[in-house]
Amino acid sequence: MPHITYVAHDGASQTLDITAGENVMHGALYNGVEGIVGECGGALACATCHCYIDAAWVDKVGGPASDAERDMLGSAGAEVKPESRLACQIVVSDALDGLVVHMPDRQF
Ligand code: FES
Secondary structure (H helix, E strand, O other): OOOOOEOOOOOOOEEOOOOOOOEEEHHHHHHHOOOOOOOOOOOOOOOOOOEEOOOOHOOOOOOOHHHHHHHHHHOOOOOOOEEEEEEHHEOOOOOHEEEEEEEEOOOO
């Protein structure tokens, strides 16, 4: 099972086994990771699963945010950066084993 490391804004991190086929947002919610809200359930209709992809992983998760993600990130509570993504739009696969996801200081 791929390991995903979630790093909170204060630097605390959790490395978790996330089932391939699940998305990074659900992986956080199912494991009680704080810092990812996922208010819309993954419908690309909020920005409360905003995260920053570790620089080394941006290409592996499919590159920067799509236009639709970028539009939604316009309502993000925290600073949007080039490595910003919506965690619900990243599907976990074996190729993402070791992925590091940083969470913003707030989701609203
Ligand atoms: S959970 Fe709403 S856009 Fe990701």
